[in-house]
Amino acid sequence: MTEKRSFAHIDTWVFDLDNTLYPHHVNLWQQVDQRIGEFIGAYLKVSAEQARIIQKEYYRRYGTSMRGMMTEHGVHADDYLAYVHQIDHSPLEPNPAMGAAIAKLPGRKLILTNGSTDHAEAVLARLGLLAHFEAVFDIIAAELEPKPAAQTYHKFLTRHDVDASKAAMFEDLARNLVVPHQLGMTTVLVVPDGSREVVREDWELEGRDDPSVDHVTDDLTGFLQGLAKP
CATH class of the missing domain: 1.10.150.450 (DNA polymerase; domain 1)
Structure with missing residues (x-):
């Protein structure tokens, strides 16, 4: 069995947005x-x-x-x-615990989303996380080519001068972690809290056993708090 990658060497933390930085059951x-x-x-x-x-x-x-x-x-x-993206963001509530955990991670924090920057900034503002992120790489920056296209990740890495071997990627879709893992990133699949009902396609919930997934969590805040401990 392949050894799962760790976080000791990570200096860039890359997060998907929707259903990753807020719980799936919010159903925004x-x-x-x-x-x-x-x-x-x-x-x-x-x-x-x-x-x-x-x-x-x-x-x-x-x-x-x-x-x-x-x-x-x-x-x-x-x-x-x-x-x-003309939606009501009010179901989202500030998450100071996640903000504190992200702040303690060493290095840069970036958003890589198939959505728009306007939507990302609205979500981050509602969550109280906007100040923790250096930049948003959105679907426009990707020249309208969404994840999981390989060229999108390459554009992202080049645009923000990210060394993939020193980066971690957090995503709620396993298929969007295949290319990052191939590029050398440590990958984390964020899955729904099993006790809450979520609206998902069956295929979206697959992949947690895929070799491109290094870690799986249904509690991103707790996971990040664990990483921040000495």
């Missing part, structure tokens, strides 16, 4: 998910049921439904992002 993403369906239905002039099928198929095939709509139907990213 449910609002985005609903608005994606509405956008697709209106744009393609199809029923809500058909829009849902298209939405999930593109998500699976292209990494994001937006990429599928751009590729298959010529949708403009700005229009899409402006609509789907």
Whole structure:
């Protein structure tokens, strides 16, 4: 069995945003998910049921439904992002314990998200975490190519001068950890709290036994607090 990578050498901490930095059961993403369906239905002039099928198929095939709509139907990213991220962020509450744990991690902290910077900053502000992060690398910075595309991670590493062998990546989708692990990053899969109901596709919950996953946690704050201890 391959030995799991540790954190002693890490100087850059990279976090996904949605369903990673806040609990899955908050279901903030449910609002985005609903608005994606509405956008697709209106744009393609199809029923809500058909829009849902298209939405999930593109998500699976292209990494994001937006990429599928751009590729298959010529949708403009700005229009899409402006609509789907128009949500109520109030379900999110400040998480000072997580903020304190992140602050104690040695080195830089960055966000790598398939969402927009505006959405990321709104989420981080609600969580009380905005001041802890140096930068957000979003879908626009990725030139609209979402994770898990390899070129997106390469662009991120180059843009922010990150040494992958000294970086850790926290994600809620195992498939988004495959390339980071190949590049030498220590990987952490953040899974839902098993005692709370969450809205997820079955395939999104897979992969915790994948060799590209070094660590798994259902309590990110507790996990980070553990790393901060001497």
